[in-house]
Amino acid sequence: MNPINRQLLLKTRPEGLVRQDNFELHEQAVPELAEGEALVRVLYLSMDPTNRVWMTDRPQYMPPVAIGEVMRGIGLGRVVASRSPRFAVGELVQGLVGWQDYAVIREAHAKDWVKLPPKPPVALPTLLGACGFSGITAYYGLTEIAPVQPGETLVVSAAAGSVGSIAGQIGKLRGARVVGIAGGAEKCRHLIEDLGFDAAVDYKAADFKQQLAAATPDGVHVNFENVGGPVMRAVLSRMVNGGRVALCGLIANYASGEKPSDDYSVIIVKRLTVRGFLAFDYRDQQRAVQDLVGWVVNGQIKAGETIAEGLENAPQVLNRLFDGSHTGKLVLRVAEDQ
């Protein structure tokens, strides 16, 4: 008999933070594989701000998850059954596994799955973080979108998070002065003492703007932006004329029901170049992954993850992206790797 597949189906679109009852935990037997298909036991789910965007029906880069569908999510797992010549049992793969115990690789989507080395040189959660999309996003943001140069000042927001922590460390490798923005003294300490940032600024502090000004005496040349809202406004006010913004995320907006109140004027006043980007667009991810794995293995970049447990908890765990109660990559363990 086929094993039971637990699936989290989107029942209603959340307003603000995600509620458990926005989802239905549905159980059904894993279906028989058709010719060309393979079955993946999901091991880890990547918890990403984009999950929250996919739950909405606002304009976005992929279709919203439909009501009643399995929640979309990036993750990795092992092939446990295969009728596909491309995938062998035991292989480790990454892709849009969805919020469920088992994912079927359809023949038509086989090329969208990435094969990972069966015995990777870094821990599995790191393959979703520093050496996965988070790291890839940081990598292209600072090499292609807004290449930061030695001696320039780089400001990274959500700097203790999955993308920001890698972006800051890549900035250091490129010779920049790196200032991180994070919430609370402990995260700021972590950025400086553990990750080697030059300075860290606490956005929850009453004197946040003064701290930011003091940390950027020469202004800001490059802003790697993950947050948006008031934090981004403060950074933009410190930009030098001709500064560059790698616009990676606007997490302040994703779970907020409020209307955005950005202001394009500063882009003119400071002659900024603001470039939005998605790591998904970079098909040549092998170069980034090779560099990132190398840096992690030889200790030039420190990977960090917060690991939560249990598929059924995914909705609540996702909220930790928005309340700041995690550091590094937020990952959900669905099953132990056997």
Add this chain to the structure above:
Amino acid sequence: MNPINRQLLLKTRPEGLVRQDNFELHEQAVPELAEGEALVRVLYLSMDPTNRVWMTDRPQYMPPVAIGEVMRGIGLGRVVASRSPRFAVGELVQGLVGWQDYAVIREAHAKDWVKLPPKPPVALPTLLGACGFSGITAYYGLTEIAPVQPGETLVVSAAAGSVGSIAGQIGKLRGARVVGIAGGAEKCRHLIEDLGFDAAVDYKAADFKQQLAAATPDGVHVNFENVGGPVMRAVLSRMVNGGRVALCGLIANYASGEKPSDDYSVIIVKRLTVRGFLAFDYRDQQRAVQDLVGWVVNGQIKAGETIAEGLENAPQVLNRLFDGSHTGKLVLRVAEDQ
């Protein structure tokens, strides 16, 4: 006895549209020139959105005009007296003449004044419009900031205005499909029939968004943006992935007391590159001016001006930038060229 110089002094900062009583008309005799100075009889004032910004104390690229100061403004005039070796009586010059009858060229600022040919090949108002900063702005926006390529779709907002009308025509010279956005049927007719745009869309029409979609069946590759607000939002929603925005102005915001409600999200979703710029930054303006004068003289670009009369009317005339009651470059004639 020296002639009387009428000056418009900023008395209070306007909210919304400019009121006549935000200014004081002050009269005083032209002062004696010091060694190294020259005196300019102002002939034409350029009426620019930036005048409105200079009246505010919000962050901007030059210091705000101080209360009690002569209002800052670009214009041109003739040298009528000189104790400077650099300027001879009878020469035509352009610079920050201010809202007054006579401007003194200080020795320290002499290099900021541009000498024009004494008998220019185009009309004097055109030297402030198609062949002045308006044309230069359009030129650099579409050659350096967001170079438009043959076959691409370019959308220009405020397309019947001073910068937009030239931007659209430069887009045509570069082989783009050019769509203009303007207010009202007559302006739309003007864009297509007089200026050679491929299509024109009336932002005041109830079906504006549908018109815009119909005029951009392949999406929008480049947006030359002068307006901001809801018009810009509509254009951004039509951008192709990877599209480029030359962010020239946000006139919708300048005279509005409302808080901007832009949304940076679209920059990520569509992977846009948004670049703000100021024509003032381009020191190498000679190339642009030469090209523009050539295009106007040989008829490849049609220059157009709306000419109002009387220094004392400057505050009211400036409002015509915001109510759409002008076409092409808005210029104020202060005195007849003798």
